[in-house]
Amino acid sequence: SQTIHQWPATLVQPVGSPLSLECTVEGTSNPNLYWYRQAAGRGLQLLFYSVGIGQISSEVPQNLSASRPQDRQFILSSKKLLLSDSGFYLCAWSQGDTMTDEQYFGPGTRLTVT
């Protein structure tokens, strides 16, 4: 069966510090991968998605970047965090080689920028 992992689970970082969040998927190959942000009390905003190694599409201009160095690894980064980067970050995957649309989410990372 497939599983998706995210770490860390929680993170408190000062403004201006760098960020690296990691997401890995097990039990599947060539998945589509997604990063979402969920601000407090709000819906989900798609930040990045990737259909393959090294292929990243950005949905909104922002202070963040994403990379996919391996087939089942997706990393969200920032060089200098802003207060507005606080939120709950969710990674998700979907099957890349079928037209099945559902996405499967990781447990999330709670980021607080102070």
Add this chain to the structure above:
Amino acid sequence: GNSVTQMEGPVTLSEEAFLTINCTYTATGYPSLFWYVQYPGEGLQLLLKATKADDKGSNKGFEATYRKETTSFHLEKGSVQVSDSAVYFCALSGSLGSGNTGKLIFGQGTTLQVKP
């Protein structure tokens, strides 16, 4: 563009009450529709889905019918439990040829609180 609108919450019900959470959508083509549930502090879990008009998705006593004529996908449950307290998200996926295949568009979420 594609969009999803959910009823605003929070929705507060007593245990065993009937639940309806409204969801309407705007989309080109024939998207798939989903309901996800998020329990406190956790990621989202797929609750149910429907892939074409008049399909009924169901799971754990929840159900929703894909109504193309009213562009709706309302979530219902006949008798809610305290353990159903969570945030519920309606979502749609881009249809073939729309350029959005594989992406999900989410509603804002509706918080459900069930009291004993």
